[in-house]
Amino acid sequence: MTHPRILAGLLVLHLSISAHAQSTTPPALPVIPDKTFSVADYGAVGDGKTLNTAALQKAIEAVTQAGGGTLTIPAGRFLTGPLTLASSINLQLAKDAVLLFSDDITTFPSSNKRYQNCLSVGDAHDLEISGEGTIDGQGAAWWKAYRADANMMHRPMMVTFTHCSRILVTGVHLTNSPMFHLVPGHCTDVTIKDIVITAPADSVNTDGIDPSGSNYLIDGCTIDTGDDNIAIKPGETEKDHDYLIAHCHFLHGHGMSIGSGTAGGIENLTVTDCTFDGTTSGIRIKTSRGRGGLAQNLTYQNLTMKGVKNPILLTDYYPKSPATPDEDPAQPVTPLTPAFANITISNLTSTDSPTAGTIWGLPEMPISGLTFTNVHLTAEKGMKIVHAKGIRFSDSDITVVSSGEKLILSDAEVNGLN
Numbered sequence: 001m002t003h004p005r006i007l008a009g010l011l012v013l014h015l016s017i018s019a020h021a022q023s024t025t026p027p028a029l030p031v032i033p034d035k036t037f038s039v040a041d042y043g044a045v046g047d048g049k050t051l052n053t054a055a056l057q058k059a060i061e062a063v064t065q066a067g068g069g070t071l072t073i074p075a076g077r078f079l080t081g082p083l084t085l086a087s088s089i090n091l092q093l094a095k096d097a098v099l100l101f102s103d104d105i106t107t108f109p110s111s112n113k114r115y116q117n118c119l120s121v122g123d124a125h126d127l128e129i130s131g132e133g134t135i136d137g138q139g140a141a142w143w144k145a146y147r148a149d150a151n152m153m154h155r156p157m158m159v160t161f162t163h164c165s166r167i168l169v170t171g172v173h174l175t176n177s178p179m180f181h182l183v184p185g186h187c188t189d190v191t192i193k194d195i196v197i198t199a200p201a202d203s204v205n206t207d208g209i210d211p212s213g214s215n216y217l218i219d220g221c222t223i224d225t226g227d228d229n230i231a232i233k234p235g236e237t238e239k240d241h242d243y244l245i246a247h248c249h250f251l252h253g254h255g256m257s258i259g260s261g262t263a264g265g266i267e268n269l270t271v272t273d274c275t276f277d278g279t280t281s282g283i284r285i286k287t288s289r290g291r292g293g294l295a296q297n298l299t300y301q302n303l304t305m306k307g308v309k310n311p312i313l314l315t316d317y318y319p320k321s322p323a324t325p326d327e328d329p330a331q332p333v334t335p336l337t338p339a340f341a342n343i344t345i346s347n348l349t350s351t352d353s354p355t356a357g358t359i360w361g362l363p364e365m366p367i368s369g370l371t372f373t374n375v376h377l378t379a380e381k382g383m384k385i386v387h388a389k390g391i392r393f394s395d396s397d398i399t400v401v402s403s404g405e406k407l408i409l410s411d412a413e414v415n416g417l418n
Helices: 004-016 053-065 140-148
Strands: 036-038 047-051 069-073 076-080 089-093 097-101 119-122 125-131 134-136 159-162 165-170 173-175 182-185 187-193 196-198 213-219 222-224 230-232 240-246 256-258 266-277 281-286 294-306 310-315 339-360 370-394 397-400 407-415
Touching (some): 053 076, 159 187, 182 213, 256 294
Parallel strands (some): 089 125, 159 182, 213 240, 240 266, 266 294, 281 310, 339 370
C-alpha cells in the first residue's frame, strides 16, 4: 500500500515551496501490506471499562506474524495499558474510535525507574497511525501526581518511535498525554500530516511533537498544549537535518522550538505558512553552554502571530538566565558552545505582544548570521538583544505601543532598522 494520493500531495507541497526549502525530496512513505485485521476479532471490547491490553497486543502480534497489514480499531472506547507496535503495521482508528490509556497510576507498568510509554516501537520500519479516531492518554491523574511530587518516576509519553524509518501519522487526534504526545526520536523519513493534538493550557510537560533525526515533513497540524507545540530535539552526537514544517496552527503552548540543547547540531529547517495564536513563544531556540552545537540554514517565512508573549526568543541561557546577561563574563569556547549561522526570518507579522522579542547570545559566542526581511512587530516593549553581531533588518519595523526604544541593545550590533 503506497498511499498514492498522499504521495502526490506531498510532492505538490514540496515543489510549491522549493524556492525556499532546504530539501525538496519528500520523506519516503511506509509500505504496508494489503491485509486487514480488526482488534475485535482478538477479543477487544470497546466499552471503556474492560482492560484490553492482552487482546490488543495479541492482535498486533497476529498482524506481525502475517507479515504486516492494517489493524483497525472500530468505533468504541478501548481501555488499555502500554502497547508495543511492530514493523509494517498501519494502526487505523475508525471515526468514533478511542484508544484509551489507563490512568491507574498504581498499576501502570514501569521499569528502570520510569513508567512505560503508552504506545511505543523501536528499531522498526514502515509504520503508520491513521484514521479519524482518537488516542487519549487520560493525563489529568498524571499531572496531578506530578504537581504533588515532582520527583515521581518519569511519566509515560504517549506515542513514541525510536530509531525507526518510514513513518506516517495522519488524521488522528492525540489528546491528554501524561507527558509528551508524539515523539519520533532519532528517526528518518517521517511524515506527520493533518493531525490535531490537544491538552489543557495548564497541563504539565505536554509537548505536542518532539522530533529528532532527519527528513521530516510536518504539515497541516493543529497543536494546542501545555508546553512546546513542536520542539525539535537534536541528539547529543548526530546532526538533525532536513525539516519542513508547513501550514500548522499553534495555539496554547510554547511555540515552534528547537531544544532544549542543540549539541548534535541542526541544519536545513524551513518553517512556512504557519499561524500562532496566544502561544507563549513564536520562534524559539533554547540552548546553553555545555549543551550547544551549530544551528544553521534555518528559514522561517510567511508567519502570522497574534497575542504571542515573545514572538522571537533565541537564548543561549536556558533554562535560567542571569539577572544581567550583559554583564556575564566570557568563558572558553568548546565544541558544546552554542553557535548560529544563516538564520532567516521573513514575511512575519506579529501583533498584540508584550515584547517584540528577546535575543540573548553569549559573550564568547555572540548570536550572528540572523536576517529579518519584511518583518513587522507590534508590541508593548521593544526587542532586547544582548551579545549579538551582524543582526540585519530589511524592509522591517518594530512598533512600540507604550514608551521605550524599538531595540534595547547591549554588546549588540544591529543594522537596517531605524
